[in-house]
Amino acid sequence: MNHLLPIEKRNAVLNRMAFLLEQERKSIQAINQQDLSNYSGDDLAMEKRLLVDDAKIDAMILSLQQLSSQEDPVGKLRFDFTHENGMKIHNKTAAFGTVLIIYESRPDVTVEAGGIAFKSGNKILLKGGKESLLSNLKIVSLWHQALTDNGISSSWVEYLNYDRAETQAFLEKPTQKVDLIVPRGGENLIAFVKKHASCPVIVSGRGNNFVYVHPEADLDQALAVIINGKTSNISVCNALDKVLIDVNLPNWEAFASKIVSELQQKKVTVLGDESISKATSVPQIESDLIWYEEFLDYKIVIGTVNSNQEAIDKINKYCGGHSASIITKNNAVAQEFMENVDTAAVYQNASTRFTDGGQFGLGGELAISTDKLHQRGPIGLQHLVTNKWYIYGNGQVR
Incomplete structure (x- = not known):
């Protein structure tokens, strides 16, 4: 196991990495252009995620700066108890150890997810997609430089350049200890990892998000939320796929x-x-099965419901457990909706596009979990920890 690096060292590496990204900006973009020209696929969402432009590099740098300024998530006291025999019992947050991040096409994950996992005291294993290999290897070389510039072993960040068969073999029989796996990508990737992994997996799940327009909705707000949710970025899991309009809305057809x-x-x-x-x-x-689909495309399904309860039932049946929004001026109805819809994030009068670590004040995210263990929704720095019990005695026996 790696010894926990002091927080000063972890922060120094993050700040150095931010500096190197700025310094190597042009070189990263030139290498990313090679990945883009090698990518022959026709998946619009994939291509958008693959591109590294100035805005993406700015976001990578900002995420590292925010991370380095956040307090240490490791060693926080969560519970304490003094036993009647005088023992002092503390429960504190602890690093996992080694975190494997498996992802598709997004070179920014190499920085942002790697940064969150490193700041929370973990060794990082990165397994990116073949389509972004050159960009990822360049960014990992900067991680190694940031580590060695601070007198720290480059083995804290490792890139696994594996094909599918090698990845499966590693998941089933890891050649080193892995404590947690975070797959970031489509449903096929997640299913593949869950099937073969021999340690806990945080599922960064699918979207298929819903907006319900209640009879007491502000229609201008409803329209703005729907347009933003669907069209501002089609390639993300917080995009909107389904709209439910209540037939008790006056002139709902119009x-x-x-x-x-x-x-x-x-x-x-x-x-x-x-x-x-x-x-x-x-x-x-053509069939109700489409209600289960996440599109990641310029496509949407609109349906009608007859009540708040019907909207809740329909969302709970079909959604991906990610995000759902109700548009209404009636706060009591909104509260009922929000308490009963079974998604990681529930909204009143706002776009589902805000389900994002940066937008939620987490300074970025490792993943957006649609599982209920051990954390739900955006997983930020303070969630990427396990815990450990510390007991201080002076000879107590039971």
């Missing part, structure tokens, strides 16, 4: 038509259930 035309102007393919299709002439969905 409102539905307005949403459809705004979305179509933004090149979004709109499908509807039977009543929406009748009201707006959009194509009708």
